[in-house]
Amino acid sequence: MHTFEQLATFIAVYENGSYSGAASALGKSRTTVREHVMAYEDTLGYPLFEIVGKKAVATDKAEQLYFRAKVVEKQSRELFDYSQALFSSDVHTLTITHDVFVPLNLMVETEQSIKQAYPHLVVNWLHRTRQEALAMLKAGTADFSLMLNRGKVFAETEIAWKTLGHIHLNCYARPESPLAKMEQVSLAHLQTETQYISENFLTLNVDFAKVSPRLHVVSNNDVLCELIKQDGWAVMPKEYMSAYLLSGQLAELSLQELPGSKMIGLNVFFPIGKEIHPVFTNVIECLVQKGCEMLA
Structure with a gap:
């Protein structure tokens, strides 16, 4: 044997x-x-x-x-x-890591629900890269991580996850951009302009995220949005860009090759066995419920 x-x-x-x-x-x-x-x-x-x-x-x-x-x-x-x-002690602190594309209202409403159910529970929300978040889950220094789905069957390490819904991706540019003035934009048109890409997307290697040979990587999404107000374009989650669209600072591009939005899953990741504790079970159920409501 x-x-x-x-x-x-x-x-x-x-x-x-x-x-x-x-x-x-x-x-x-x-x-x-x-x-x-x-x-x-x-x-x-x-x-x-x-x-x-x-x-x-x-x-x-x-x-x-x-x-x-x-x-x-x-x-x-x-x-x-x-x-x-099975040997976990009572829960006093909850640490949730997240990437930059998790909708703010999902985190805010989850926090409010946790406070109502467990008033004395301390909840920490920490922005981390995917690699940092996975390492924290494995080391036990984080309880959950909210991250985009890589489109793979297995995660990079031994962890469990549940799907919360889908983030909708679209292309955006300044209203004065030649791209924004076209009724429909082709991928060939996008390749002629500077593309700004979030470091999150670059790390995940998301399909359709990398189009232009003139690719500029930006870690901070607010900085990225300020840059495309001046020049170029970017693939970004629709949920994140709504305020820029309402204020008229940016415009959504209509693509020939991709009618509608490109969707990418948002998951909650957690260590195997975490779901057996009632507090963690309730938090997972809360995230799944709110994710289904917001990200249908």
Whole structure:
């Protein structure tokens, strides 16, 4: 029977393509990694890798074994996280991280609902990048994270999530822009103008976010909006741009290739097992309910 350590080592060698790479990823010595693989091969009765130079090339049997091994490893980690969550103490503080595109009214109304249900609970709202938010969830320094969906089946780490609804994306420019004066704008037209892109979109690699070869990256959305008042255009969430449209400072572009809005999901992410605590369960339900109401 294999051990979990042997399984994890096999997966690390397979994914890194070498014993040295696996050793670095696991924080172990190359010798230890090789010993675990050899012990697993002895248990199985066949080789898993062929050494070609400095590379560990997976055998046909290893190729067939990898996916099932990955599933077992993932489930084992999730079981551990869930078992740890059973020992959670009483909740006194709630920390929620969010990216810059989460609608303000969603956060404000969630805060009000939490205060009504739990008057003594301290709620922290922290703006973080996706990488920072995921690290905080894994380390237990954040309880939830509100972030856009990357369009992938699995998250980057072992966490759970629920969908809150969809953010609607459109293209925007200043009213005086040649683009804004066109009845319909083609992607070819957009490629001739400077495009400002939010760092959030660049990190997520959202489809349709990168169009123009003249791409300027901006971290702050308010700065981005001020820039496109002067020149160029940007893909932005419709919910975020409504005030600029109402005041006439910016205009929404009508695209030939994309009638209507491009939609991207907004999720609440949380550590596995978090939902078993009644306070966290209620917060998740509150977010899902309000998200469905606001982001239908």
